[in-house]
Amino acid sequence: MGLRITTWNVNGIRNPFSYEPWRGKRTFDAMFDILEADIVVFQETKIQRKDLRDDMILVPGWDCYFSLPKVKKGYSGVVIYTRNATCAPIRAEEGLTGMLCPQNSSVPFRELPDDQQIGGYPTLEQLSSLEVDPATLDSEGRCVILEFPAFVLLGIYSPATRDESRDSFRHDFIDLMDARVRNLVAMGKRVFVTGDLNISRREIDAAHAAEAIRKGSMTEDEWVSMHARRVFNQWFADGKVIGERDEGREKPVLHDICRSFHPERKGMYTCWEQRINARPGNYGARIDYVLCSLEMQDWFCDSNIQEGLMTMQGSDHCPVYAVLKDSIMFEGKETKVREIMNPAGVFKNGERQQEYTTKLLLPTSGRLIPEFDKRRSIKDMFMRKPTKSSQSTPSGIPTNPRPTAMQETALSSSESNPNKAVSNANGESRGTVRKRSDKLESPIKRSKSTIAPAPAPTNPEQKTLKGFFKPKSAPADSSEDCSAKDAELAVSQPSTSSSTTTGPSAYSQLEKQEAVDTVTKPSAEEANSREPSSVLAPEEDDAVFDPIVSKEDWSKLFTKKRAPLCESHQDPCISLTTKKPGPNCGRAFWICSRPLGPSGNKEKGTQWRCPTFIWASDWNSSS
Numbered sequence: 001m002g003l004r005i006t007t008w009n010v011n012g013i014r015n016p017f018s019y020e021p022w023r024g025k026r027t028f029d030a031m032f033d034i035l036e037a038d039i040v041v042f043q044e045t046k047i048q049r050k051d052l053r054d055d056m057i058l059v060p061g062w063d064c065y066f067s068l069p070k071v072k073k074g075y076s077g078v079v080i081y082t083r084n085a086t087c088a089p090i091r092a093e094e095g096l097t098g099m100l101c102p103q104n105s106s107v108p109f110r111e112l113p114d115d116q117q118i119g120g121y122p123t124l125e126q127l128s129s130l131e132v133d134p135a136t137l138d139s140e141g142r143c144v145i146l147e148f149p150a151f152v153l154l155g156i157y158s159p160a161t162r163d164e165s166r167d168s169f170r171h172d173f174i175d176l177m178d179a180r181v182r183n184l185v186a187m188g189k190r191v192f193v194t195g196d197l198n199i200s201r202r203e204i205d206a207a208h209a210a211e212a213i214r215k216g217s218m219t220e221d222e223w224v225s226m227h228a229r230r231v232f233n234q235w236f237a238d239g240k241v242i243g244e245r246d247e248g249r250e251k252p253v254l255h256d257i258c259r260s261f262h263p264e265r266k267g268m269y270t271c272w273e274q275r276i277n278a279r280p281g282n283y284g285a286r287i288d289y290v291l292c293s294l295e296m297q298d299w300f301c302d303s304n305i306q307e308g309l310m311t312m313q314g315s316d317h318c319p320v321y322a323v324l325k326d327s328i329m330f331e332g333k334e335t336k337v338r339e340i341m342n343p344a345g346v347f348k349n350g351e352r353q354q355e356y357t358t359k360l361l362l363p364t365s366g367r368l369i370p371e372f373d374k375r376r377s378i379k380d381m382f383m384r385k386p387t388k389s390s391q392s393t394p395s396g397i398p399t400n401p402r403p404t405a406m407q408e409t410a411l412s413s414s415e416s417n418p419n420k421a422v423s424n425a426n427g428e429s430r431g432t433v434r435k436r437s438d439k440l441e442s443p444i445k446r447s448k449s450t451i452a453p454a455p456a457p458t459n460p461e462q463k464t465l466k467g468f469f470k471p472k473s474a475p476a477d478s479s480e481d482c483s484a485k486d487a488e489l490a491v492s493q494p495s496t497s498s499s500t501t502t503g504p505s506a507y508s509q510l511e512k513q514e515a516v517d518t519v520t521k522p523s524a525e526e527a528n529s530r531e532p533s534s535v536l537a538p539e540e541d542d543a544v545f546d547p548i549v550s551k552e553d554w555s556k557l558f559t560k561k562r563a564p565l566c567e568s569h570q571d572p573c574i575s576l577t578t579k580k581p582g583p584n585c586g587r588a589f590w591i592c593s594r595p596l597g598p599s600g601n602k603e604k605g606t607q608w609r610c611p612t613f614i615w616a617s618d619w620n621s622s623s
Helices: 028-035 124-128 164-186 207-215 220-224 227-233 257-261 337-341 378-383 405-416 430-439 484-488 506-520 524-529 547-558
Strands: 003-009 039-043 062-067 078-083 091-094 143-147 152-157 191-196 254-256 288-293 300-305 320-324 327-330 333-336 441-445 500-502 574-577 588-591 613-615
Touching: 003 028, 003 152, 003 191, 003 288, 003 337, 028 062, 028 078, 039 152, 039 191, 062 091, 062 143, 078 143, 078 152, 124 164, 152 164, 164 191, 164 227, 207 220, 220 227, 254 257, 257 288, 257 300, 257 320, 288 300, 288 320, 327 337, 333 337
Parallel strands: 003 039, 152 191
Antiparallel strands: 003 320, 039 078, 062 078, 091 143, 143 152, 191 288, 254 288, 300 320, 327 333, 441 500, 574 588, 588 613
């Protein structure tokens, strides 16, 4: 069985759990099982160290390696998860420069002993050519590097093109990434580069580029010659480069695995702009990659995108994967891939020789973050087998625990004062019930009722809904023998026509009386014998409010305006707000609710978005 590596820009590490197929179990190990991956590389985790939780770090059967932003909190971020059953790295680092330090250490990675370094760090000459401080380039949590005996894996989240103020940062990061990859290859190490690189290689990889070239807004040569794309294309033997290759980049070093399995496939995009709902029409770009050293290109049996996951909402990217063969040619002989994806001696001939232990954890492992070190997940705690001492209990020892000092005190006080210990069926003392009845007395009167009380429920704590509204029959003599249940209902038993009834309020008493009239349907004589309640005709308020009219008024006030219909499809439009700086910034408008088509343009007479546009201020929903 091979080994699968998956990369995915998740747009927030918890984001997938809000959508199918992840929302069912909502655990990372279940997510990884659905992805069928052995190594998972997430980009744009958008989380700070203080927000890390047990379920992210202590994933059963998995190890993790985080790179979190140091400056912009809750921004970017990369994490690599490795399945303990199939692979374990021998070294791990954070960042491209080697200037960052391992956990609980003040020594940078590039200054560690040679046997603890991954190597390939940018030289002083390469660093001096950068405009941005190298430490700043590594401060946004954009790279995690793991080394296996087979290759060095770089999980990267490259900066996107947003505005001109970030151009220098983006260009220097691309140059730094190129230097680290080429230095590793020059050392004789095999390299696997994966992640959201935010670069499209060719015109076939970007719908917007094809449209721009077709419209004549730019030529293909101009598009290919952009700095990031020019550097990127020089990684590949088939990369298109205008003119001579740059100095130091003469030789190709990487192979595009996914494109090699689908050489001429169009629309193989991995990212779609959510703002314009471009995913249904597949108007996107391929900017997520799985790349390998040239000598590794025969190691893989499959590679593809998984565009079907979270098709409408959630992340604006889809996962991309590559599958290593079960057996590969390694250093001149056929080798099981798991042997070279673990420390020496863990696997032999594809069979595991050593069980995974915490001794295999590296200093940069998430499990060794001080907040999580020497801790276990709740699942692991429940899976622990009980000891023999806890399984067997001597027969002579009673199972009931001894009462605590507080319980003994309560028992002794109850015995010394038995009158206070007598309580009603609901667990309240009779004295307490009487006090409550005294406080709830009301001047509202009602006559005697001859209706028999409902039978008591089997559970003395449980009352039926009917029992709250049926009046109690008058007892032979109303005195201190009043039951606790009657007191709990807060309705005392009347003995004469002038006796008063108790209740929470006059309004609640009226509700009870109306319910009795409805449920029991008394005769006309019984109805005439009842005294009217004082709350039915208040003298100080003659106004009558119709609740139905009030409800309609409120509904009109808060009901959203009816959306206009688009011209081509007669579908309800959607409302958006202008964010572009200018005189119309902040204005709302209506457009067709359908997604853009593959061309990226609004089209008449097709199933895609039509040109309908209406300013919200110009739309009158009543017309």
